[in-house]
Amino acid sequence: MLTRRQAIAASVLSAIFAAAPSGAQEQPKDKLKVIASFSILGDLVKNVGGDRVEVATLVGPNGNAHVYAPSPADAKRVADAKLVFVNGLGFEGWLERLVKASGTKAPVIVATRGIKPRERADGHGRDHGQADPHAWQSVANAKIYVGNIRDALIAADPAGKGAYEANAAAYLAKLDALEREVREMIAKIPADRRKLITSHDAFGYFEAAYGIAFIAPQGVSTEAEASARDVAAIIAQVKKQKIAAVFLENVTDPRLVEQIARETGAKIGGTLYSDALTDGKGDATTYIDLIRHNLKQLATALMS
Ligand code: ZN
Numbered sequence: 001m002l003t004r005r006q007a008i009a010a011s012v013l014s015a016i017f018a019a020a021p022s023g024a025q026e027q028p029k030d031k032l033k034v035i036a037s038f039s040i041l042g043d044l045v046k047n048v049g050g051d052r053v054e055v056a057t058l059v060g061p062n063g064n065a066h067v068y069a070p071s072p073a074d075a076k077r078v079a080d081a082k083l084v085f086v087n088g089l090g091f092e093g094w095l096e097r098l099v100k101a102s103g104t105k106a107p108v109i110v111a112t113r114g115i116k117p118r119e120r121a122d123g124h125g126r127d128h129g130q131a132d133p134h135a136w137q138s139v140a141n142a143k144i145y146v147g148n149i150r151d152a153l154i155a156a157d158p159a160g161k162g163a164y165e166a167n168a169a170a171y172l173a174k175l176d177a178l179e180r181e182v183r184e185m186i187a188k189i190p191a192d193r194r195k196l197i198t199s200h201d202a203f204g205y206f207e208a209a210y211g212i213a214f215i216a217p218q219g220v221s222t223e224a225e226a227s228a229r230d231v232a233a234i235i236a237q238v239k240k241q242k243i244a245a246v247f248l249e250n251v252t253d254p255r256l257v258e259q260i261a262r263e264t265g266a267k268i269g270g271t272l273y274s275d276a277l278t279d280g281k282g283d284a285t286t287y288i289d290l291i292r293h294n295l296k297q298l299a300t301a302l303m304s
Pocket residue numbers: 066134200201202220221222274275
């Protein structure tokens with residue numbers, strides 16, 4: 001039973017809550033407008049920003065950020081933004097010009113800050129010294145992105161500090177669970193089957209973190225074409241090492257990988273999502289779903 005005083009206190013409180021819609025004091029009138037350069041980064045920003053932030057993504061689902069051509073509408077969106085989130089590590093070669101052309105004063109936040117870049121060395125010296133931008137393919141790295149995003153949002157919108165910290169903590173816990181899921185699944189794949197072919201070299205961080213070897217005829221950017229000699233070398237390698245599966249990607253031309261499959265008898269294991277989320281018709285509209293999808297494709301093809 002409530003005492004009379006408690007009952008009064010309770011009714012006063014409920015009157016206050018009834019008068020003010022829940023959380024109304026916490027919500028800013030206008031959302032913080034931010035830009036993310038590509039879809040995967042956009043999802044990470046949405047998870048940390050929650051409902052205080054409005055995220056516009058430049059390179060959309062299934063888009064290829066290596067070769068993107070920004071539109072005048074993109075310049076307008078960048079001009080209106082309070083923050084511009086980019087991957088960095090040479091991923092968005094077109095971005096600096098876009099930022100300049102837009103005239104924006106918004107800080108450009110490099111989400112990979114603090115990540116040790118992987119450098120590609122393919123034995124031909126082709127991409128020597130070129131950083132590999134695909135850092136998000138390791139979940140541990142995605143956690144570093146999240147920390148950078150949280151800190152930048154707090155700096156731009158200090159009133160949202162509590163919300164951004166809570167959102168980031170909740171999302172980081174999900175990423176921890178995801179990381180465990182990846183390691184448990186890969187542990188089930190026999191060690192001598194943990195190798196496969198993709199078209200461009202987008203999975204180096206995944207390889208380094210989880211111990212699956214990815215061999216790719218195209219370098220870390222899709223701008224460079226694979227040479228006939230590179231393709232011939234890969235075909236020989238697939239045959240010699242008995243690599244069981246080749247994979248397509250959602251952002252690259254499938255013909256090269258199809259040719260390798262044809263000439264080696266390796267099966268096509270499915271489509272991996274490398275540099276972009278899928279649109280609503282696909283099964284990876286979030287970063288977590290993207291990693292889960294890739295994991296399932298790998299495990300299915302390499303264990304059968
Ligand atoms: Zn790529």
